[in-house]
Amino acid sequence: MILLQIALPTPLYRCFDYLCPPKLPIPSVGSRVSVPFGRQTLVGVVIAHPSDSDVPKDKLKPINAVIDEIPIINDDSLALAFWLSSYYHYPLGETLAVMLPTHIIQGKAPPTTYALSANEPDQIPSKDRPKLTTKQTQALTLIKEQPFIRDDTLRNMGISTATINALLNKSLISKHPPIPKPPKVQGTPLNLNDEQAQALSAITHALDKGIYQGFLLNGITGSGKTEVYLHAIARALADGKQVLVLVPEIGLTPQTLARFRARFDAHIIALHSGLSDSERLSGWQACRTGDAQIVIATRSGIFYPFCQLGLIVVDEAHDSSFKQQDHLRYHACDVALYLGFCKKIPVVLGTATPSLEQYKLIADGKLTECKLTKRAGNADTAQFHLVDKRLGTVGHTDIHGVFHHGELAIETIKAIKATLEQGEQVMVFLNRRGFSPILLCGACGYQADCVRCSSHLTLHKSTLKQATHANASYLYNHLKCHHCGYQIKTPTQCPSCHSPNLIHLGQGTSQLYEQLHALFANPQNSDVVYPIHQIDRDTVQGKTAWDRLYDEINTARPMILIGTQMIAKGHHFENVTLVVVADADIGFLSPNFRSPEHTAQTIMQVSGRAGRAGRAGHVLIQTYNPQNPALTMLIKSGYEAFAKMLLNERCQLALPPYSHAVLIKADARHYDTAKNAIIHAKTHLNHFEHDFAILAPIDAPIVKKNNRFHVQMLILAKHRPTLHGILNIWWEQVLALPTSKGVRLMIDIDPMGW
The missing domain is CATH 3.40.50.300 (P-loop containing nucleotide triphosphate hydrolases)
Structure with a gap:
């Protein structure tokens, strides 16, 4: 039996070896498989076909099923997953789980499109023509009328999977990736001023040469950065390339989408957290097949698989929303620059207020600055x-x-x-x-605090709206914690001294x-x-x-x-x-x-x-x-x-940016448990030779959150390679310490604050 190495969505910092039984096809690297894992059945990704295993062969379990005949995750996405896992010190299996749509993690198939094959029934002699059922005839008509129709669309029209498979077996239809129509520029592009033209020239030079170059388009607000994006995107589309545009907030997506659709007659899709799992899967597949020509997305769009990516644009690149604050704590700007380097394509970071890290990258020669100092239209x-x-x-x-x-x-x-x-x-x-950040008693000084967090409750109320019935009155007058969501009706008198003299501040x-x-x-x-x-x-x-x-x-x-x-x-x-x-x-x-x-x-x-x-x-x-x-x-x-x-x-x-920061976070049900975990982690770090500045234990800005206590350790290092070299060994050892049991430990590389 063939040996497989599989990445599973577990918090363990290792991959797992399984056997592929003879009755199953050998899955390729990048394919999904279903495997037994303890009492569960998980979907994992094959990452290698090793020649041997650390586990005796008679102890290895066989996989249950091969989900993908053809690898669903390409080599570029796998390479990106390995880099993310290594740089952010996050388990590879869970890194892939963050990168992939929920339906793909659950083992569901991405949408498939169908078109008529060369053997159309009308072109086959009547004596050789296969017999068709009423449903098969109906399905064939739909596919003929709508080339590259999707399987989920057919199912919504009452066509079953069995009917589709019957037509495939009779060679009347075949699976096809959709073929997008060539994109066109519509409308009249605005004329560029000298500064815009110079910036565009630098970007298009990198596009034409097919080389990586990171650009910081540093333009004051209203200076026409978007117009430079649009001209550069037109050049990339003309070369048959896909374009990814990252924006920090969902709120910017409709406006950006409208402007891009007004300029380009192309297939433009938007990807953000407000979409359903099915919509995300459709967008993921459109990127993978090349159907999507321009993708406007929030930070997670950097993980989507593009078959012909030619340009990455990050708008409002200074924004802290590009930093993921839980799970895989990546920064989309950093990932975009790394992805551009791997794919040999230009990456444009546009902003009116560059971050200090971006100014440092310019000083180090790692970003090319293009300045726009004039507002559009003067x-x-x-x-x-x-x-x-x-x-x-x-x-x-x-x-x-x-x-x-x-x-x-x-x-x-x-x-x-x-x-x-x-x-x-x-x-x-x-x-x-909210209405006011603080509610307190004017008589005894009582303050409304969250029972789950070490934070104040925010007063939410509206005297301009009235509840339609008594049970809904709290909607227009309540106290809420913005950290854990705890919510209570606003009291009419002080819970401590019963005084009605409640006042709000701020x-x-x-x-x-x-x-x-x-x-x-x-x-x-x-x-x-x-x-x-x-x-x-x-x-x-x-x-x-x-x-x-x-x-x-x-x-x-x-x-x-x-x-x-x-x-x-x-x-x-x-x-x-x-x-x-x-x-x-x-x-x-x-x-x-x-x-x-x-x-x-x-x-x-x-x-x-x-x-x-x-x-x-x-x-x-x-x-x-x-x-x-x-x-x-x-x-x-x-x-x-x-x-x-x-x-x-x-x-x-x-x-930072003159040092490299790592924040270790520990949270537990008891303060002393979290604090001891950090103290022992710090002690264990002293076993390594280093010149790091270490501050530990320190309380998190909000010590208690949702009934768990949070304590931190800050590490500052001058040399990034030395830092990561030690983290590669030390972090897994910390997770195995006895004091780490019952504690949630997290590592944040390049944190936004502490």
Whole structure:
């Protein structure tokens, strides 16, 4: 019997040897097989045909079945899986499980397309013509009318698998990959300015030469980065290549999809977490067969198998959403650059606010920078103005007659009113959803905390909405933990001292919505009632939510948009001329060392939404500390000068990108158990010769989450190869330590924070 090495979706850092019995065909590398594993039956991927095994042959089990006659995972995808598993120190079997659609992991077959074979019934002499049942005739007619029809489509039309197999056996139909029609450029491409033309020339040179080159398209907001993408994509499509475009959020997908469909007559598909398992499988198969010519996807799209990939574009490449925060903790930008290197294709990272790591890659000569310093159409950049909140803010009275202190200054309210009266739109940014982040008792100081986490409960309520029945009242007035989802109805009196004097501190998007509603959408206070849209995870839900929202905003009616970071990234709203950053101080006060960088990026990104269609744009940044040197440098000198200041600080402190970080996370039901696991892991690391800086044990930013306690260890190293060489041995040994039992241990390579 043939020996097989199989990767299984288990948390074990090893592959497993099985035998292929003579009655079964020998599966190729990259094929799926069904195997017994303990009391379970798992679907695994064959990764090798070894000549011998560490396990005695009489102890090896035979596989149950061969699922794929032809390998379903190509060599490129397998090579990528091996690299991901090695670099991120994650089990190979589970790495493949992350890369593949759920249906493929479960052993289901991908969609198959059928077309008429050369032996069409009409061309066969009547005496030799095979007899067909009514269903077979119906199926043959459907396939003739719709060439390259899929098997699931046929099944939905009542055609069974048995009928399809009968036609295959009679050689009347055959399996065919769909043949997409040649893509065409439609519409009139915009003329490029000199900077755009130079960037495009560099990208197309790499395309024509068929070489890898990483580009950082560093362009200010509104400078026409997307137009450069479109021209480069047109060149790649003309060469018969596929193109992958990565975006950080689902919210950007409809807008990007609409713009690409307006430019290209091609098969364009969108892949994101909002799709069903069947839709993901269809997209996966379309990439694999070459049917999909342009793929617009969120971070997991980097794992899809392309048969002719020619160009990768990562839009908003600075965004932290490209970093996966659980399971396989990869960064899509890093994976994109590695994939481009392997496939010898150019990779374009586009952003107005590059990360410090990307600036370091430019300095090291690993990325080629292409700068765009002018706004498209020579539009002026938005004008910044700091608003001192210490001078007072505007409050409002709700429908119950209760006065609430507001978040917006008098100067800000006047600017919003003037903008609306000019028929233009206003965007207000506050990166805090809910009504208020803190609920406490004014009598005894009781604070509403989560019973499962070491965090406060966020107050969610709306005085503008009323429940249709008593059992639904909590929907409009409740406390919720944003970490574990714990939720309770808002108490009417203090649970500790029974005082009715409950007060809320801080403001979220819901409270800001009510304040602006009272000022601009209440006929008693405003001569004109303006539409106000709240845009955050609580309000934008469902597959069509973004589409409806875009349609409403693009009517160009004067309105107010209130939102979290969902509105800060890459959106193109032509009639927005005023952007208000409601609170610029939060990010600069965070203990996270990356917080100033991320805060500056967000401020610059959201400010870029103003004045994108030739109109003058204005940005009001509210702060209690207008003398903050970091904020004033950002506003006066620009993001690049601010980033260089941060890079200098990071260099002096030997923090990333001037060192390589690894974060070890331990969580357990008891704090001491998690802490001991980290202490012993640190002790075991001292058995190796190294010059790492180690900080352990340290409490996680949220020590208790969902009834589990979290403790961490931070490792900083100067040399990446030395670090990974030790991790290859040390990490598996740590998992085997007695103190690691009953503890969930995770490793995060290049973490975003700690």
